[in-house]
Amino acid sequence: DDEQWDVFIFNKVSKCVEYEIECLRIAEKCLAFVNFFTSGEKKDIVSFLAGGQKISVRKSTLMVQNEPSLTKRFGESVRIQQNNDSGTFVVDYPPHLFGKAINAFRLNVMMKTSEALNPALFLDPHELKHFKKIMLFISGDETKKPFALNTVAAFSSSIISIEQGDQLFDWLGTKREVLLLYRASRDGWDAKSFHTLCDGHGATLTIIKSAEGYIFGGYLGASFTSNKKDIFTNDAFLFTLYNHAGLPPTKMELNNPRCKAAYGNPKYCPVLGTGDILVASNANDNTQSYTNFGNSYKCPPGITYQSSGQTFLTGSKYYQASEIEVFMVV
Known part of the structure; x- marks a missing residue:
């Protein structure tokens, strides 16, 4: 209805204004930075x-x-x-x-x-x-x-360490600027809050921390949606930074170009791949979120589809989240 549309437009405009304010703040700091170091004995x-x-x-x-x-x-x-x-x-x-x-x-x-x-x-x-x-x-x-x-400062992240931030930037390659769109503990754990703040922003990086402290997520080179349709892009990968299986930080590509990178479901928070990583609504209060690697994305070496592909991240297929962060990547 008109009210929902107005809210949607307001949120979009607010994000644009926040981004422009951040650019002006950076420009102001640059000027102060130069002036601060122009003198000395x-x-x-x-x-x-x-x-x-x-x-x-x-x-x-x-x-x-x-x-x-x-x-x-x-x-x-x-x-x-x-x-x-x-x-x-x-x-x-x-x-x-x-x-x-x-x-x-x-x-x-x-x-x-x-x-x-x-x-x-x-x-x-x-x-x-x-x-x-x-x-x-x-x-x-x-x-x-x-x-x-x-680089952890660049993410404004409450989840990752400095070294983990460096690793993510290495995987992102030329995409170096990130802006926090959504933090579940701050903005709300429900699917509506996630989609309101994350849909339509282009490339994003999602970082998930489980209740046990395991850290994983994915990069999606296309926008999140709520239209109940598959999202296709070859510019996508999943990752693990800390996992139950003891694997080193690992980047996992799509199985092939025909695989869907994500799915836009308004009832869930991010759905990456064909349920390779799914975050349920209110994932901090339930264990309905799950991982099932091998559907759209490759399993890491030594991990097998429909077996350890379901458990290597958190120790079981289903998990409870303690934090979710989504960053716009440009």
């Missing part, structure tokens, strides 16, 4: 020459973690040994990537006093491995994961 400045481009940063910024390796490289108690007569460190890295790495350290400084920009906003997927190498060079410690690669 000469003795507190370290300069690098990357690809002929000079990049300067405060020593205190590079030492924000107070790591011994950073103190040795940049601390005032140790004389800095520049690599050439101009007083700069010459580094063999692309200047735009090296600049992003320096910005990641700057972000960590800002996080101590105000809401920081997300470090993942500075990363391009094909540059990620090179970026990590640069971060390790700057920190001087190849045994630790660079603090700046905190």
Whole structure:
């Protein structure tokens, strides 16, 4: 009816407005970010020459973690040994990537006093491995994961860890920006709330956490719907990050291009594949949700259809959820 249509349009417009506000917030933070680091005493400045481009940063910024390796490289108690007569460190890295790495350290400084920009906003997927190498060079410690690669912040997720966020971004490839559309504990566990907030938004990533703490979900390159029709797209996969069977994080593709990637049923929350992963309405209060791998999506190595394909994720075919999150992926 007209009232339902008005509510639907209002929700769509609200999401668009929220997205535009977020873009403006990011632009404002970028300006503040630049202004924050444009001054400093000469003795507190370290300069690098990357690809002929000079990049300067405060020593205190590079030492924000107070790591011994950073103190040795940049601390005032140790004389800095520049690599050439101009007083700069010459580094063999692309200047735009090296600049992003320096910005990641700057972000960590800002996080101590105000809401920081997300470090993942500075990363391009094909540059990620090179970026990590640069971060390790700057920190001087190849045994630790660079603090700046905190992709869990990009997800605004209450489910996944930093490492799990990195894994999801690796699987997503060039699709690097995510926006939280739905969190069951916040927005409601019923199917109507799910479809109201998630339908029609294009590509999405669904993350599910079971009552036992197992984490799994799926990426769908087409919009969720409520029209009781199959959803076909080859741009889809399911995944497990933590499972009962003890398998490592695994990505599972469609069996073949003719398999349906999902199903739009208004009585359920996400239905991925042909019931490969189904989340029931009010999944936190019942065990009607289930997994049945092998219908549309491939089973992981060592897992068989209609046997362990039903139980490897949570230990049984049916499960209770403790959280569901859905992100729009662009």
